[in-house]
Amino acid sequence: MDLSVGLSTRDLNLWYGDFQALKNVNLNIRAGIITGLIGPSGCGKTTLLRCFNRINERYGNVTTTGEIKIFGKNIYDADVSLIELRKTVGMVFQRPNPLPISVYENIVFGLRIHSGKQNLQRSATDATVEEALTAVGLWKDLHNNLKAKATTLQLEQQQKLCIARLLPLKPRLILMDEPCSALDVEATRHIEELMLSLAGQYTILIVTHNMAQARRVSEECIFMLMGELIEHNSTVDMFISPQDRRTADYIEGRLG
Amino acid sequence: MKGRTRFESIKEWLIERIIWICGVSSILFVFAIFFFVFREGSAFLFRGFKPVEFFTSIEWYPTSQSHVRYGALALILGTFSVTTLAMLIAIPFGLGAAIYISEFCSARVRETVKIIIELLAAIPSVVWGFIGLTIMNSLIIRLFHAPIGLTMLNGGIILALMSVPIVVSIGEDALKAVPDSYREAAIAMGCTRWQLVYRVLLPAARNGLLAAVLLGIGRGIGETMAVLMATGHSIRIPTSLLDPVRTLTATIAAELGEAAVHSDHYQVLFIIGILLFMITFIINLTADLIVKGIRKQ
Numbered sequence: 001m002d003l004s005v006g007l008s009t010r011d012l013n014l015w016y017g018d019f020q021a022l023k024n025v026n027l028n029i030r031a032g033i034i035t036g037l038i039g040p041s042g043c044g045k046t047t048l049l050r051c052f053n054r055i056n057e058r059y060g061n062v063t064t065t066g067e068i069k070i071f072g073k074n075i076y077d078a079d080v081s082l083i084e085l086r087k088t089v090g091m092v093f094q095r096p097n098p099l100p101i102s103v104y105e106n107i108v109f110g111l112r113i114h115s116g117k118q119n120l121q122r123s124a125t126d127a128t129v130e131e132a133l134t135a136v137g138l139w140k141d142l143h144n145n146l147k148a149k150a151t152t153l154q155l156e157q158q159q160k161l162c163i164a165r166l167l168p169l170k171p172r173l174i175l176m177d178e179p180c181s182a183l184d185v186e187a188t189r190h191i192e193e194l195m196l197s198l199a200g201q202y203t204i205l206i207v208t209h210n211m212a213q214a215r216r217v218s219e220e221c222i223f224m225l226m227g228e229l230i231e232h233n234s235t236v237d238m239f240i241s242p243q244d245r246r247t248a249d250y251i252e253g254r255l256g
Numbered sequence: 257m258k259g260r261t262r263f264e265s266i267k268e269w270l271i272e273r274i275i276w277i278c279g280v281s282s283i284l285f286v287f288a289i290f291f292f293v294f295r296e297g298s299a300f301l302f303r304g305f306k307p308v309e310f311f312t313s314i315e316w317y318p319t320s321q322s323h324v325r326y327g328a329l330a331l332i333l334g335t336f337s338v339t340t341l342a343m344l345i346a347i348p349f350g351l352g353a354a355i356y357i358s359e360f361c362s363a364r365v366r367e368t369v370k371i372i373i374e375l376l377a378a379i380p381s382v383v384w385g386f387i388g389l390t391i392m393n394s395l396i397i398r399l400f401h402a403p404i405g406l407t408m409l410n411g412g413i414i415l416a417l418m419s420v421p422i423v424v425s426i427g428e429d430a431l432k433a434v435p436d437s438y439r440e441a442a443i444a445m446g447c448t449r450w451q452l453v454y455r456v457l458l459p460a461a462r463n464g465l466l467a468a469v470l471l472g473i474g475r476g477i478g479e480t481m482a483v484l485m486a487t488g489h490s491i492r493i494p495t496s497l498l499d500p501v502r503t504l505t506a507t508i509a510a511e512l513g514e515a516a517v518h519s520d521h522y523q524v525l526f527i528i529g530i531l532l533f534m535i536t537f538i539i540n541l542t543a544d545l546i547v548k549g550i551r552k553q
Contacts, residue, residue, distance in 0.1 A: 086446035
């Protein structure tokens with residue numbers, strides 16, 4: 001088993017009812033880098049992303065076949081606990097979705113739901129909050145305002161908070177579903193800088209509509225079309241000399 | 257562009273007026289009801305009415321030949337005990353059902369259960385009274401070896417069953433109004449379903465859930481026919497669940513037809529009406545203030 005592979009799929013197929021959204025997807029994603037998932041709307045990139053923490057299964061009519069291994073473990077094995085899986089695999093959504101509780105409680109939320117103990121040591125949670133907020137660059141702005149309701153923050157701060165709240169659980173993989181599509185240019189730049197600072201420590205997979213963003217942040221890129229994986233290459237190679245004609249069409253704006 | 261015809265401007269004006277009337281009529285009706293209820297009771301309120309006796313005595317003898325007394329304490333306590341008992345049953349049950357319907361069951365079960373709960377809400381209160389009078393009555397006699405089954409327990413259970421649909425449907429609306437993004441956020445962090453409910457949904461929906469509870473209480477205090485039939489209608493301060501009680505509403509319903517119009521008795525019944533009106537007014541006002549207070553935080 002190649003240790004540098006963080007995530008791999010074998011013959012992954014997925015149907016929403018009768019509609020096949022993923023077709024025989026096989027991929028190996030390297031650990032510790034940012035991988036971009038690109039493709040036109042409806043190509044299945046978000047669906048693929050949502051397989052990796054099995055949050056797709058919220059909607060009853062989803063059928064999946066094949067295998068997904070995250071750090072060597074097939075997440076469809078019967079002994080896999082969804083709770084543990086989602087602790088290892090964090091997710092950031094398109095629209096910032098902090099919970100309607102305080103900034104502090106948002107950060108500690110993961111610890112509270114995953115620790116069997118009802119009462120966490122206050123000093124420990126304080127340290128966790130400071131560490132997580134520092135990691136995303138919010139500590140300076142918010143350390144006097146930890147009791148503020150998270151939903152009242154600016155969108156950029158909300159999205160950073162949504163990233164920060166994953167960190168106390170020490171996830172190995174972070175999934176990001178168009179994390180900047182609700183943000184302005186300046187905020188997007190800050191989130192991208194944050195992603196680059198987190199890469200290495202975490203394996204990051206980002207779905208994006210924005211090809212320029214994929215170029216800026218990702219080391220490798222995956223191009224998908226109609227539920228199929230068309231090309232997986234280093235970002236530099238993909239944007240300079242795409243192997244597949246359809247990739248070239250998309251990158252150069254003739255498709256999508 | 258052609259100018260508007262005279263007919264069109266009149267039509268526009270007329271429609272605006274009609275909509276305005278629809279809007280303000282509710283205010284008008286509330287004030288009118290309060291005014292008429294107050295007017296019917298007011299003459300006695302300022303003449304022979306003894307508030308101390310009314311609120312502290314349990315001696316309700318409105319038709320006594322020798323010594324008429326209007327002590328409503330037992331009636332007030334009757335209303336509060338039956339309503340409290342009903343809410344002790346209806347709130348956990350109703351909120352539990354709302355949580356089940358909105359978060360735990362499949363879409364098909366949800367539709368079925370919702371239709372049935374709406375049916376439950378549509379049952380006329382006199383039919384509930386029937387059930388109290390016959391089925392519940394004999395059930396309580398058999399289970400508790402009580403001499404009579406028309407008791408506070410009977411009325412409380414019937415009233416609870418009547419309030420549950422309100423608590424469920426408003427509670428479910430409140431839970432449904434919680435944005436799905438909160439659910440996804442929590443689930444993606446590895447919440448169990450129950451953690452999702454008590455850590456995220458209940459706090460997020462607390463305003464709506466509070467409204468559900470208060471409307472349930474309002475329903476309980478105002479309900480008349482079912483409690484009249486199920487509670488045994490005897491004037492006393494209840495000391496056990498198996499005591500018969502009488503409520504404020506049931507007293508009005510039972511006695512108003514027999515009281516001579518504008519007699520003291522008739523007017524006292526209207527004073528009870530004013531009291532009920534004020535209680536529900538205070539409940540609604542508190543609900544409003546609490547909800548607004550929460551919103552401001």
